[in-house]
Amino acid sequence: MSSAAAATAPAAEGAPKKSKKLLFIIIGVVVLALIGAGAAFFILKKNTAEPSDGHEEEAVAEYHAPEPGTPPTFLPLDSMVVNLADPGGNRFVQLAITLQVQDAKVSDAIKIYMPSIRNGILMLVSQRTAEEILKPEGKEKLATAIIEEISMVMGYELDEPSEEGAKKRRRRAPPNPLQGVLFSSFIVQ
Template sequence: MSDNAAAPAKEKTKSKKLLVIIIGVVLLLVLGGGAAAWLLSSRAHPKEEEAAEEPAPAKESAAKGPPTFLPMENMVVNLADPGGERFAQIGITLEVADAKTADQVKQYLPSIRSGILMVVSQRTSTELLQREGKEKLSNDILREVSKPLGFPVYTPKKRASQDSEDEEEERAARRRAEKNPVKRVLFSSFIIQ
């Protein structure tokens, strides 16, 4: 009987060893597959790693941080449509270089709002419904915001031929406009009725 009792015990130990070996092989395959996937994914994006290692360009490093946004109250303006029955409700947010500029803009806010209302009231609904019309309005609003701060806004002239003096004046205006601390005019809402 001792041989009969020893046979099931040997089979149990063999099956346990086989189970441990199978689990070990499966774990080894999973770990190997994970390591291979990690290596392949790190080799697939070498440009991102190189870009992360390179120093930031001088222009970006000169930036002091994220831009400051200055939201303005929504404005309701009658448009220049025939009959005067159409109006626009516009929400504007200004992107400025820093908090100091935002404080300067706040000091001139009544005159800036008045200038913006005058500019918007000269537009028609058909003009403002098109993207080009909104972009032109954005540039005109930027000009109105920049005027009290003493910064010009560069508007490219569309001419086939220009004198060399005109080109020099245009380049100088472009350089002054690049220093403008009011970066962009963003529309937070734009409703025409």
């Protein structure tokens, strides 16, 4: 029996050595994982950091003068079907709009605000009657209203219309990067 007891004693001493190695391996893996997570957090925070002066900077509202001869960028919107404000409520318009913008950066910025922009356009169109929007002047007014709506959502400044005979001079807003609204489809039923 003494030989059996002697055989189990070294086996019992060998088990704690193995568990200590396993413990050190697990601790090492956890420490490496924490270091990796900290490095990833630092890199991601550095890439998405806000300006340090405390003021929020809106990249959307910045104006960058286009290079001369640079063609505009066109951003087509999904087609929309909108009920019109006609009596009886049985008239609607199907329209497809393409926005003419200064460059691809402005196009990307507009895509970020697209749900708000589409909502604003739908609200503008739904306030008009078929008679109003079938006239060329009505389409021009709608296009101007759409530019104003998108500019408001994006934070672009617009020149206020000057009253005739007004002697006050107002500060001119920087040129609007939203250059135009083009109707690629306009069907009233």
